Each structure stands twice: as structure tokens, then as C-alpha cells.
Amino acid sequence: MSGLDLTLKIWRQKSSVDNGGFETYDVKGLNSHMSFLEMMDVLNEQLVTQNKEPVAFDHDCREGICGMCSMVINGRPHGPLKGTTTCQLHMRHFNNGDIITIEPWRAKAFPVIKDLVVDRSSFDRIIQSGGYISVNTGSAPDGNAIPIPKDIAEEAFDAAACIGCGACVATCKNASASLFVSAKVSQLSLLPQGQPERKERVNKMVAQMDSEGFGHCTNTGACEVECPKEISIEYIRKMNLDYNVNNIKS
Amino acid sequence: MILDSKIPDGPLESKWTKYKSTVPLVSPANKRKLEIIVVGTGLAGASAASSLAEMGYQVKSFCFQDSPRRAHSIAAQGGINAAKNYQNDGDSVYRLFYDTIKGGDYRSREANVYRLAEVSASIIDQCVAQGVPFAREYGGTLDNRSFGGVQVSRTFYARGQTGQQLLLGAYSALSRQISKGNVKMYNRHEMVDIVKIDGKARGVIVRNLLTGEFNRHFGHAVVLATGGYGNVYYLSTNAMGSNVTAAWKAYKKGAAFSNPCFTQIHPTCIPVSGEYQSKLTLMSESLRNDGRIWVPKKKGDNRSPNEIPEEERDYYLERRYPAFGNLVPRDVASRAAKERCDEGYGVGETGLAVYLDFENAINRLGKDIVSARYGNLFAMYDKITGDDPYSTPMRIFPAVHYTMGGLWVDYDLMTTVPGLYAIGECNFSDHGANRLGASALMQGLADGYFVLPYTIGKYLSQDIRTTPIKTDHEAFVEAENDAKERNKKLLNNNGNRSVESFHRDLGKIVWDYCGMSRNESSLVTAIEDIKQLREKFWKDVKVLGDEKSYNPELDKAGRVADFFELGELMMRDALERNESCGGHFREEYQTKEGEALRDDEEYTFASTWEFKGVNHPPILHKEDLDFKTVHPTQRSYK
Ligand SMILES: Cc1cc2nc3c(=O)[nH]c(=O)nc-3n(C[C@H](O)[C@H](O)[C@H](O)COP(=O)(O)OP(=O)(O)OC[C@H]3O[C@@H](n4cnc5c(N)ncnc54)[C@H](O)[C@@H]3O)c2cc1C
Ligand code: FES
DSSP: OOOEEEEEEEEEOSSTTSOOEEEEEEEEEEOTTSBHHHHHHHHHHHHHHTTOOOOOOOOSOSSSOSOOOOOEETTEETOSSTTOOGGGOBGGGSOTTOEEEEEOOOOTTSOEEETTEEOOHHHHHHHHTTOSOOOOTTOOOOTTSSOOOHHHHHHHHHHHTOOOOOHHHHHOTTOBOHHHHHHHHHHHHHSGGGSTTHHHHHHHHHHHHHHTTOBOOOOOOHHHHHOTTOOOTHHHHHHHHHHHHHHHHO | OOOOOOOOSSOGGGHHHHHHHHSOOOOHHHHTTOEEEEEOOSHHHHHHHHHHHHHTOEEEEEOSSSSGGGSGGGGOOSOEEOOOOTTOSSOOHHHHHHHHHHHTTTOSOHHHHHHHHHHHHHHHHHHHHHTOOOOBOTTSSBOOBOOTTOSSOOEEOSTTOHHHHHHHHHHHHHHHHHHTTSEEEETTEEEEEEEEETTEEEEEEEEETTTOOEEEEEOSEEEEOOOOOGGGGSSSSSOTTOOSHHHHHHHHTTOOEEOTTOEEEEEEEOOOOOTTOOOOOBOOGGGGGTOEEEEESSTTOOSOGGGSOGGGEEOHHHHHOTTTGGGSOHHHHHHHHHHHHHTTOOOSTTSOOEEEEOHHHHHHHOHHHHHHHHHHHHHHHHHHHSOOTTTSOEEEEEEEEEEOOEEOOOTTSBOSSTTEEEOGGGBOSSOTTSOOTTOHHHHHHIIIIIIHHHHHHHHHTTOTTOOOOOTTSHHHHHHHHHHHHHHHHHHTOOOSBOHHHHHHHHHHHHHHHHSSOBOHHHHHHHHHHHHHHHHHHHHHBOOOSOSSSOOHHHHHHHHHHHHHHHHHHHHHHHHHOOSOBTTBOBTTSBOTTSOBOOOHHHHOEEEEEEOOOTTSOOEEEEEEOOOSSSOOOOOOOO
């Protein structure tokens, strides 16, 4: 197996108040079966032996589902592969001698904490503002009491597949969170269980999104392209429709 | 230490109903004054925190990820069991109970398991009401699939992302309580110790991972929902951050730890591809519903799989277990794969893999149906390995997946420390020596939504007069100082080896000696090996960065330090249990055909360990398991 030699230009930033800047590192002899994050592990072990502080980055499941990993690779959130999180990207998609730039998500609502780690708690606050169905434990009717057509269930699932990573925000020139918000809004407004709070939900979530400092959606569609779960921009249209109907009436 | 399981009297079927209707209640006015700490926001923790808050308690919730939604439960793929009998195939509470007891190889507690089966149906109702998009039939009703080790279809699923959808449901309930101010959420906080006052759990010390600050939190009760410890093996299907620290600190503060050596090795994972490997990826067990497992009949046959004709393939599970075939339980399937590979029939570069083949299924059902069922798993496999499972069989190998062992709890889910509860994967309660597929999600949500909220009232109803204890109490100060000391020691160690390299070496020892098979002499050696490596760790480990800012290396070092101590306890536990049962296979105890040989006379108990100091052997206590309803027989899947 031929080893892969790479030059990495990585954003290093000590803390949220530090200015930060790029540092360049060489890594050599990598196996092309490695994942991108395993490549980062190799770099970090190398840094430890050189008495340099390892690069901080978020990750946990390494299976593309927790939404924790978040790197902008050569200018693209989660790198070059369609429908793929950083942790699921493998080195076989890079060539010997490549120079790879690695940066954190950049958005006003996602301040950098350290190196490649950002604060995405604004997403949690959006969900807290109304991204749920109000049902207390123990008060639910039988699961089959409300039949839901298969296609509706499937469509709700497609929206629910969002992993909350924030790539949509990172790639949007306005740093809008519309794809994230609309995915949750649509999942719940497609389902019969979600109807009672439908109006209120979209209003509250949109208001929270705005107050967190996310920008407005101008329909460029970049979010859909970079979303590792390929969530459709159609949900933004659906959300806007719900929102407008509410606010024209009232 | 006295182990009182507090199982209610009366017939098995009415224990829980009677308990619920007679358990003391806490009045709404008093609930508002009672504070509960819930550590962990996986299925168990998020469901418990939200339910307790809905009931009126004041809840504080902690997780080490940047959001509660990212707990390891998010990664569960296959599904969740429930005795709904929607398929009219003969399922019932009793059958789910029976399958779980049998699947656990008769090493779990009847009363707890029965209750689990009993509440399972409500879980599905609750999740549907939250908007969890489960798979549906064309008529709009809920769909089911069957899962390894059972003969009914009782598994509910949401494509291959059931854990994600269930967790997002629980997270939404939690978010609602956070917005109402009933739960105070602490993300990126790690619990580093339990605080005990007058013998009771009264709080925790947590570290803010971003600032390095230590904080003290009081609680009338403390609930641990901190997940499993599979990462002691270094390589496992668990998320990278999964760790034993919270449970381990509890153990060191007097909570007994049961059956640490009962670990589950999942048969269908993507094989290791090199030294750099950081984790292993599970390929859902549901694949065994349609995939067939085989190896070449000829040793060292290195033709490509498609060139090996049908009659030269050994479908060894179908051969050895005609009744269950490819659907035998996990422990049986894993050992059978190991047996073939040990004998030299393994495939792939390392010889440590077997084939999981969909050719028959594609011919029988068509590519579209196979893709509808498993498309996302096939894509994931392709992404990781670069191979296309539609045209060439997958290569799979067993990997560490789940830990049945954990903190000992009684029927109330309370540990041996009064006021300290353990729920979800971090307790030992329901799965005995082996867990059935799709039952961990069920247990986590059962504990959190439907069991703990009742049982905790029994304890708290006696505690309504306790006013919050100030956190300048010496017990808090002492616990915080201990934690600080430990971090200082790690940071000032000036060693020469990375934390990662120590973890990798520890994992190799635990995998080699306490993995798919174990034997006396190697366990004895392993105990010494681990001790030596632990000493080296404390002498040579190098942790860079400082304690006042975000420092993932430091966090990891603390977790690995605890894994060392746990690893040693696992070896002791495995050494002490002179029988083979479930995930614990002792080479000395097997039948002529190589099947596990249980010893019910001597070992029908939960091995429960009491901590006596890092350099002192722990004390073993036995909780005898009394089978009144099910009669243990040899598990046969033939
Ligand atoms: C790949 C994979 C697939 C699976 N598929 C299935 C399946 O299909 N069906 C099934 O039934 N089971 C499945 N399982 C098992 C199941 O997912 C787990 O057993 C279950 O989700 C555990 O839930 P939990 O709530 O107990 O813990 P976890 O989800 O692990 O949550 C632990 C929580 O504790 C927190 N925590 C831990 N330590 C600390 C600390 N010291 N301080 C603060 N917080 C802490 C974490 O932040 C996290 O929030 C699967 C497991 C894996 C690995
Ligand atoms: S680490 Fe979980 S999605 Fe990448």
C-alpha cells in the first residue's frame, strides 16, 4: 500500500478571544483506508511527541450520526464528498502531495471555542423554543391509534434525519439556519401529532433563530448541497409557507 | 455490604402493578422542593430528566458532549423491542420476558425483566406521540421486523436510525422542560465525582470542559445514566467519548459493580483495517435477516468470493444451528465466526473476517427491495471500505458492542449507595450474560420514562425534610480537591507517551484475554500486565495543554486512568466465574461440540464487587438469582 504524504494548513486558535491563524504541518506515510479524523489522530500523536499541543476538534460517534464533527475542508463543510460527514470521509479521496486546508465552522451564531471547535448551543435553544410536541410521559394513546400514511411517515423521516451539525449554516453566505429549523418544523407539521402546535411552533422557532444572530435565507441552495444528510431545501419552502400563512392572517 | 434486591412479594405478573399502586407518593408542593441530578442525556438520562421535571421535581442534567442530542444512543441502528403483538404472531409480555431471560443465559433477575417486558408497549406509544417517525405499513399502522435470537417480529424501527429518532424524541421532551425552567442543562460538563454525606449520595463534582472549572452541585438524589464501558477495549462500536468514569467513581464511593466481565461482542462489524483504527463500525444485526454468513470450505482459499462456487462455501451458522440459522443470538454468532477464523478459514487481508452475502436475497427479492431495507447500511459500508455490497459480499468480524455488566441496582434501580440510582446501559439489571438485539433502547427508555419516575419517589418521600445542603460542606470540598489533585498530577507528569498509546495497549490486553474467549492462566497473567501498564501510565503519560481551557487530552487521560482499574476488575470477574455463559466464554467450560457450558449449581448469581482500595483486592458478594417462573435449561438454537 502506498503511503500518503500531505501538507495540512490548520486553523489554530487558543480561545474565543484569541485571534487565531493558520499553522502548517506535514504528515507522512498515511494509509488511504484511514478516515479523515484518523488522519487527524495521527497528526495529534505526532504533535504530542513534538511537545506541541494537539489540535482540538469535535467528534464522537465517527459514524456520521451524532453531528459532532465539523470541519471546513478545502473551503467546504465536511469536505469534498456529497452526503458525507467529516468522520465518514476517507483518505482514499485525497492524493499524495495534496495541501489540505482545515478550518472551523464560521458563523456569528457559532463562535469558535478553540482551534476547530465551535459553540453550537444556539441550535439547542432553537429546539427549546418550540421544536417538540407537548406530551407528558404516560399520556400517550396506543401507537396504532393514529394511522399515518407510509409516504407521510417517510417524508417526516427524511426531515427528521437532520443531525444538527450546522454545515448548512457554515456554508451559507448569510449564515442562515433555515435548513436546520425547517427540517424540524416540517417533520412535526407533516405528522398528525404535530398539528395542535403547528402555528405557534414555527413562529417561535423562527423568532429564536433570528434572535440568535443567524442570517436570512436568500435561496442560494448551498445548504442542500453541503448537508451530509441531504436534507431538501423544499422544507424551507414549506416552513416559509407555514410562517407566512400565520403572519398574514394575524 | 448487604445486597437486598427489594423485589416485591406476590406473583410475578402483579408485582409491578401492586408496587405502583402502593408506593408512597410525594406531594406536588414537596416535589418542587426536591432537587434531582441526572448525569447523562442518552435515552435513559434524557427520558428520566424530562419525566421527572414534568412531574414537578427540580432537575439538573449533565452531558459531556456539546449538546444533549449527541449522546451515544444516537448511533443505535436496528430497532427497539416491544411486546405489542401488532403482527399477531403470538407475542406477549410473557414471551418477551422469557426470550430476554433465555437470551441472557439465565443470569438476570426475573422480576426486573418481567417489568421491562410489561412497560415495553407504553414506550412505543410515548415515542409515537412525540413524533418519532417509525416505519409504517401501507395501511398506516406501525411496521415491525424480527431481530436475532427470537422467532417473533416485535422490533419497531425508523430506517437504520432508530436510536437517532428515539433520542431526538427524548431530547425534544428534555428541551421542552429546559425551556420551562424545570431542567437546568449543563453541556460539555463531565461528572468527576459523587459526593456522599452521612452515607447518602448528595451531589456531584463536575468539571466544565471548556473552562476547566470545577463546580459542586447538590441533589436530594443522584441518577447516573452514563452509558456503557465498551471503550475499555479501545476498539469498540461505542462513540469515542463513551467512558466508565461516572460509574467508576460511584464504585469507588461504595456502589457495588456487577458482572463486569459480561460484555457483548457483536457479530457483524466492519473488520479492523490497520493500526491507526480508532473505532469500529457496526453493521446492523438486521442484515442477518436476509444476508447469509459463510467462509470458504478450503483453508486459506484466497479466490475472490464471487469465484467460489456454492458447493465450496461453508454456511457455518446454517450448518451448526439449523433452527435459527443466521439468526442465532449475538454471542453464538460471534464465537462461531471466531472459531472459523481461528481454524484458518477467515477471509480478507488479515484472515479475521467472514462473508455476509446478499446474493440470494437480491435474486429472491430484487435489488430494489434489498436496497429499501438496507440501502443506508450498504452505503455506509461502501463509504468505509470502498466495496459495493450489491456486487460483492460484505466482510464482517465481531467487535465489542455493549456491556451487560454495570452498577448493581435493586428493584428500585438504586445502587448500594442510598440515593444513588443507575439507569440504562450503566446498570447491570436486565440483560444477564447476553443482551438480545433491540433491547438496550427498550431498557434505557423503560428505566427513564416508566420505572425510575415511580421508584425514586419511594426514597424521596422519606427525604422531604432535608433542606438543600450547602456545597461548602467538607464532603464537597474534599471531593473537589481530590479531582483537582488528579488533574494536576496528569498535567505535571512530564512523561513521554501519549494517552492514546496507553489506551491502545490496554485495549489489546483486555481484548486478547477478556474478549470472545477467556481462560484461567491468561486471565491471571492479564491482571499483572494491566497493573504494570497502569503503573507505567502514571509514570510516563504525557498530557499537554493546561487545565484552564478546553483540553480534550486531559479529559481523555482521566477516562483512560479509570479504564485501567476497570480492566483489572473485569479480569478478576472473568477468572472467578468458572463456567461459560452468554458473552462470557471460558475455554475450560465447553461441550464436546464447542458450545458454552453453564454451571447453574454453582454460578446462578450476579457477581457483585465491593471496592476496597486501588491496591487491594475487591470483595465479591453474590446475589443469588432465584428462578421461580422460568426453569433454566441449556440454551439451544440448533
Ligand atoms: C453502533 C451501535 C448500535 C446500536 N444499536 C442498537 C439497537 O439497534 N437497538 C438497541 O436496543 N440497542 C442498540 N445499541 C445499544 C444502545 O444504543 C445503548 O446501549 C444505549 O443507547 C445506551 O443508552 P444510555 O442512555 O444508557 O447511554 P448513552 O446513550 O451512552 O448516554 C450516556 C450519556 O452520559 C453522558 N456521560 C457519560 N459519562 C459522563 C460523565 N462522567 N459526566 C457527564 N456526562 C456523562 C454522556 O454525555 C451521554 O449523554 C447500539 C449500540 C451501538 C454502539
Ligand atoms: S463524529 Fe458523529 S457525525 Fe461525525
